Amino acid sequence: MSIPEKKLKNGFSLPEFGIGTWGMGGKGHRNYLNDDKVDVAAIRAAIELGVTCIDTAEMYAGGHAEELVGRAIQGFDRSSLRIITKVFVNHLSYDDTLSACKASLKRVGTEYFDMYLLHGYVADVPLTETMRAMDTLKAEGLIRNIGVANFGADHLAEAQALTENRIVYDQVHYNLEFREPERKGLLEYCQANDVLLAAWRPVQKGALLENPPGIVLEMCKKYQKTPAQIAINWLISQDNVITLAKSSSVEHLKDNLGAVGWRMEPEDIERLRSEYPDQRDVSDAVPLG
Ligand SMILES: NC(=O)c1ccc[n+]([C@@H]2O[C@H](COP(=O)([O-])OP(=O)(O)OC[C@H]3O[C@@H](n4cnc5c(N)ncnc54)[C@H](OP(=O)(O)O)[C@@H]3O)[C@@H](O)[C@H]2O)c1
Secondary structure, three states, rough: OOOOOEOOOOOOOOEEEEEEEOOOOOOOOOOOOOHHHHHHHHHHHHHOOOOOOEEOOOHHHHHHHHHHHHHHHOOOOHHOOOEEEEEOOOOOOOOHHHHHHHHHHHHHHHOOEEEEEOOOOOOOOOHHHHHHHHHHHOOOOEEEEEEEEEOOOHHHHHHHHHOOEEEEEEEOOOOOOHHHHHOOOOHHHHHHHOOOOEOOOOHHHHHHOOEEEHHHHHHHHHHOOOOOHHHHHHHOOOEEEEEEEEEOOOHHHHHOOOOOOOOOOHHHHHHHHHHOOOOOOOOOOOOOO
């Protein structure tokens, strides 16, 4: 299948759905007991099913997730893929950002990243220094686009003012339950300023699917879709919003792919926005910085 892309007015586009890799190969550190073959096979299955956008980070599994991505993409046409990775918050000085990117390139076994993200905002390294490093990486052709993760609107605007390139992407915790990007004006900012908002944790690690509330079941019936498909489609039916879900299970992946290529009606987006129960104002994992 072909996954539709969301295109910004400035011409940049990405598929509305991509695969995430948090938890593949370990969490904050490599887990040597992890069945890496399952994770590599899951990424390969995703690509074979039409997924082209893969999200990873130097921090995931202590760099090992990037190595798994590198193994998984072997034999596929690199130019058809969009590989996104992130410099972690302890590497945001000018020199460290350059070295971190080069180390990530080596682990993935690629000559460039389609998108390189600051993994979060930190106050202890001047943003001007990190953005200068991002501009250098872009000028050297090692990264094709610059983005951020977990940035609130103010810091996104600040970062934009400090780079000669366009910031086209902010990756943040957003789903039916966790509404921080709405509550803090980031969604509105991205829509007004031509930035893609990539929602991470779209099914809240599966928790949103365990006992779906009545409003979700009603939508499942109306659209003949599963709870995962409703949760993901609610995100990507909104302007400027795309998403990434992780699945080591191919069955989960196929379920999630049923969320793409169609749109929920605007009144249903708004009903889910207002009627979904027990919403949370702030991320329980990485609040906006
Ligand atoms: N920038 C950041 O700070 C940040 C933070 C967190 C995440 N992310 C990115 O966003 C990606 C997605 O977020 P996430 O992995 O935290 O959460 P997620 O995609 O909401 O959930 C992944 C978990 O849910 C399960 N799952 C997925 N689809 C399912 C389905 N249809 N039915 C039942 N279970 C399902 C997966 O199980 P199986 O693996 O068994 O299939 C996995 O355990 C990450 O992998 C990462 O790339 C970025």
